Amino acid sequence: MLYVLRQSWLRLTAVALVILAIQTTLCAEMKPFGETVDLMLLGVAATGVVGGSQSGALAGFVFGIAFDLVLVTPFGMSPLVYGLVGFAAGYTQSLTFQPTWYLTSGFVAAASALGVFGLAVVQQIVGPRAPIESSIVQTAFVVGIVNGIFAPIAMPIQRWCLGLKRVIV
Amino acid sequence: MKRFSRRRVLVLLVLTSVLLITFNNTSNAVVGDLRTGFGYVFRPFRGAAKVVTRPVRNMWRGITHYDDLERQNLALRDQLARQAGNAAAAEAFVQEHNELLKLQQLPIGPNISTVTAQVIGGSPRGDQQTVEINQGSRRGVRVGMPVVNGSGLVGKVTEVFADGAIVRLITDPQFVISVRVTCAAFVPGVIAPPTTTTTTTIPIPTNANGEVVITDPTTPPSSTTTTTVFSVFTAPESVVPIASTGSTSGTRCDRETGSIRGRGRSDPPQVGLLNDDSLSRAILVNDQVLTAGGTDSLAPPNLPVGRVSRIILRKGDAPIVEVKPNADLAHLNFVEVLLYLPVSEVGG
Numbered sequence: 208m209l210y211v212l213r214q215s216w217l218r219l220t221a222v223a224l225v226i227l228a229i230q231t232t233l234c235a236e237m238k239p240f241g242e243t244v245d246l247m248l249l250g251v252a253a254t255g256v257v258g259g260s261q262s263g264a265l266a267g268f269v270f271g272i273a274f275d276l277v278l279v280t281p282f283g284m285s286p287l288v289y290g291l292v293g294f295a296a297g298y299t300q301s302l303t304f305q306p307t308w309y310l311t312s313g314f315v316a317a318a319s320a321l322g323v324f325g326l327a328v329v330q331q332i333v334g335p336r337a338p339i340e341s342s343i344v345q346t347a348f349v350v351g352i353v354n355g356i357f358a359p360i361a362m363p364i365q366r367w368c369l370g371l372k373r374v375i376v
Numbered sequence: 377m378k379r380f381s382r383r384r385v386l387v388l389l390v391l392t393s394v395l396l397i398t399f400n401n402t403s404n405a406v407v408g409d410l411r412t413g414f415g416y417v418f419r420p421f422r423g424a425a426k427v428v429t430r431p432v433r434n435m436w437r438g439i440t441h442y443d444d445l446e447r448q449n450l451a452l453r454d455q456l457a458r459q460a461g462n463a464a465a466a467e468a469f470v471q472e473h474n475e476l477l478k479l480q481q482l483p484i485g486p487n488i489s490t491v492t493a494q495v496i497g498g499s500p501r502g503d504q505q506t507v508e509i510n511q512g513s514r515r516g517v518r519v520g521m522p523v524v525n526g527s528g529l530v531g532k533v534t535e536v537f538a539d540g541a542i543v544r545l546i547t548d549p550q551f552v553i554s555v556r557v558t559c560a561a562f563v564p565g566v567i568a569p570p571t572t573t574t575t576t577t578i579p580i581p582t583n584a585n586g587e588v589v590i591t592d593p594t595t596p597p598s599s600t601t602t603t604t605v606f607s608v609f610t611a612p613e614s615v616v617p618i619a620s621t622g623s624t625s626g627t628r629c630d631r632e633t634g635s636i637r638g639r640g641r642s643d644p645p646q647v648g649l650l651n652d653d654s655l656s657r658a659i660l661v662n663d664q665v666l667t668a669g670g671t672d673s674l675a676p677p678n679l680p681v682g683r684v685s686r687i688i689l690r691k692g693d694a695p696i697v698e699v700k701p702n703a704d705l706a707h708l709n710f711v712e713v714l715l716y717l718p719v720s721e722v723g724g
Contacts, residue, residue, distance in 0.1 A: 228425035
């Protein structure tokens with residue numbers, strides 16, 4: 208069992224399932240300011256920030272597929288948006304050298320908020336045409352803040368998933 | 377993985393996702409089966425997560441709903457104190473209230489069975505308006521069945537497990553159902569205020585041959601009967617145009633059909649009416665919106681959906697009608713799944 212978990216792919220999938228289970232139970236009820244927190248975005252953005260664009264995109268795809276399997280939104284929408292969010296979060300790695308924890312938390316928060324807007328835009332294209340709600344700004348803000356707060360916990364987990372060691376200079 | 381450049385990864389990701397979306401649009405059955413299969417596999421994980429996170433959820437509820445509970449508690453105490461003062465009147469009121477409730481049952485229809493279910497989960501993401509209920513295929517619940525509560529239509533079943541189902545609420549952007557708009561008073565099952573009549577009967581004394589016999593000039597014995605009559609409320613038909621440019625040929629209480637579509641959590645659902653005629657302009661705010669029924673409709677006719685909250689008139693086009701749902705979708709607890717299938721599906 209432990210040998211199997213050594214493979215980063217499987218570790219990533221296992222973590223995705225655990226986060227999905229929390230998302231569909233805890234987050235479906237706990238709604239700060241009436242908004243549903245998106246921990247899947249947290250996982251994706253954290254992977255991107257610690258592992259780079261390629262890992263972020265891959266994690267986004269895996270997390271997105273897993274999430275779409277329990278949602279009733281058009282299948283393929285979440286992998287697309289989450290993949291792009293992971294890619295964008297990973298891009299920040301090339302912008303900074305040895306970023307501080309609060310800076311990386313900020314990146315995770317920004318990427319998560321971006322993901323909320325991305326979902327709304329992609330839903331306009333592939334889903335039913337519903338007007339983008341004005342409350343989306345609040346949703347993005349809450350999701351960004353909450354994910355930013357939990358980023359210091361999520362990043363070591365995602366680092367373990369990818370088999371990375373933290374480099375301290 | 378490291379062989380690919382960053383740009384190639386991005387292109388590959390977008391292409392694969394677009395392929396999946398296309399696949400979803402062309403072959404829903406496969407995606408549906410995949411989701412159902414994953415639902416079965418994932419169910420134990422969710423069950424475990426529910427158990428593990430219960431203390432956190434309880435703590436959260438304690439923090440966020442403490443004020444509400446305190447307020448409710450005070451209101452209930454107040455109500456109890458008031459009711460204790462006039463117990464007899466309350467008893468009579470409850471009896472009358474129960475009778476009214478029986479009469480005001482939703483017009484579900486005699487041949488439609490229902491399954492009572494409890495809402496056990498909310499939407500996993502903000503862009504989706506769904507709830508999870510605790511009854512599934514074992515109790516006969518199937519995809520497409522309408523779900524109601526005491527106030528009216530709540531949504532329809534979109535995914536079914538053995539002991540659970542996902543219900544898409546009427547506010548979800550993907551929810552569409554055919555409805556008709558009818559004037560507020562013309563609703564099946566809505567009862568008019570009772571009318572009380574007092575009849576005094578004076579028996580006329582007759583003999584064995586049926587002839588009237590006058591025996592004594594004093595007042596004959598009489599009996600008094602009080603009858604309370606409940607009747608279906610029917611409003612008088614009248615011409616009520618809502619715009620100065622509107623025609624006056626339409627009559628109130630004529631049915632106007634269209635389809636209702638959800639628009640997300642914060643915007644009310646809208647009814648797109650089928651035609652632009654004079655009847656459309658006779659719709660008023662607070663008019664009732666009921667399911668239209670029909671051979672292909674997923675819901676039986678005459679289920680209350682909501683009330684017209686706003687009418688948007690459009691030049692040269694049918695007006696758009698905004699609807700405030702009857703059911704409080706944010707605080708659902710017990711719901712009923714109507715084991716109803718459209719006539720077209722039952723026949724097949």
